[in-house]
Amino acid sequence: MNLAEIKLSLFEKIDSLEQKKLKEIYGIIVNYINGNRDIEEEWNSMSEEQKNGIFNAIEEIDSGKTISHDNVISKFRNKYKNA
Numbered sequence: 733m734n735l736a737e738i739k740l741s742l743f744e745k746i747d748s749l750e751q752k753k754l755k756e757i758y759g760i761i762v763n764y765i766n767g768n769r770d771i772e773e774e775w776n777s778m779s780e781e782q783k784n785g786i787f788n789a790i791e792e793i794d795s796g797k798t799i800s801h802d803n804v805i806s807k808f809r810n811k812y813k814n815a
Contacts, residue, residue: 733741746757775783792798 746754749757
C-alpha cells in the first residue's frame, strides 16, 4: 500500500465513524502527534512560570514534601463518604 492509498483508506474509515467514535479517534490521533514533539522544543515553548513550577515541584519531591496517592484518596473518601 503506498502513501496515497494509506491516506485514502484512513480517511474512508474515519469518515464512516459515528460521532462518539470520531471524537475518540480524534483524541487518540492528537495525543499521538503531540506525544512525538521534540522535548527540547516543548521545553522552550514553556513560559518561565511553567518552568519554575516544574523546578519547584522537583525540589519538593527531592526534599520529601510529598503525599502518597493512597493517602490523598483515603483522605477524600473519608471526607466525602457520608456526603
